[in-house]
Amino acid sequence: MVGRLRAPTGRYGGKSAAQRQAERRLRFLAAALQLFGDAPGFRATTVAALSEAAGLSTRQFYEEFRTLEDVLAALHLQVNGWAERAVLDAVAEAGALPLAERVTALFRAYAASVTADPRRVRITFVEIIGVSPRLEEQRLARRSHWVDLICAEADAAAARGEAAPRDYRIAATAFIGSVNGLLHDWSAGWVEATLDEVVDELVRQLLSILRPPGWKPASA
The missing domain is CATH 1.10.10 (Arc Repressor Mutant, subunit A)
Incomplete structure (x- = not known):
């Protein structure tokens, strides 16, 4: 066809x-x-x-x-779109909170959306992998989009004196890999933890990136 x-x-x-x-x-x-x-x-x-x-x-x-690949591409974008909408809504609601609370709210929103249905997890982290160069490009583009979102939030926090001023792109890319891997393994039953515990661990990782040892917030 x-x-x-x-x-x-x-x-x-x-x-x-x-x-x-x-x-x-x-x-x-x-x-x-x-x-x-x-x-x-x-x-x-x-x-x-x-x-x-x-x-x-x-x-x-x-x-x-x-083709069926067109359907998978559209579905992958739809599932990512749901998660992004949840995160952006959380950003709007948590904008006035302290950094740690704000980061926690954002990741709870993302995790709640992606894991709300095990089928979303499989589409996001399993079925999209290795289908074709075209879908691999789409998958990496969506990952880059999440990296951009994290960098934007990190830069905004740095401008407010809540986080260390630096180029966050490499760190954000590594962090997204941790998010994808941990949520996939948790959903597959390979990690014995509650979703709250998974989110708390990811929040600790991100805060350690935003506030490395020895750095103090401007308010301190």
């Missing part, structure tokens, strides 16, 4: 073509979250199986997507 089929236009059942298309897309993504994020997984799912799970036809699939 070289490209998507042309979707029908016009109103039907009181809904526009764009509304119907958006609903179909969401149904395919919901079905993909189940099949890719649980059993049988992305590599063992067929277009026919995904369409059946969505309650739609294969023709409707090809009106929305070209």
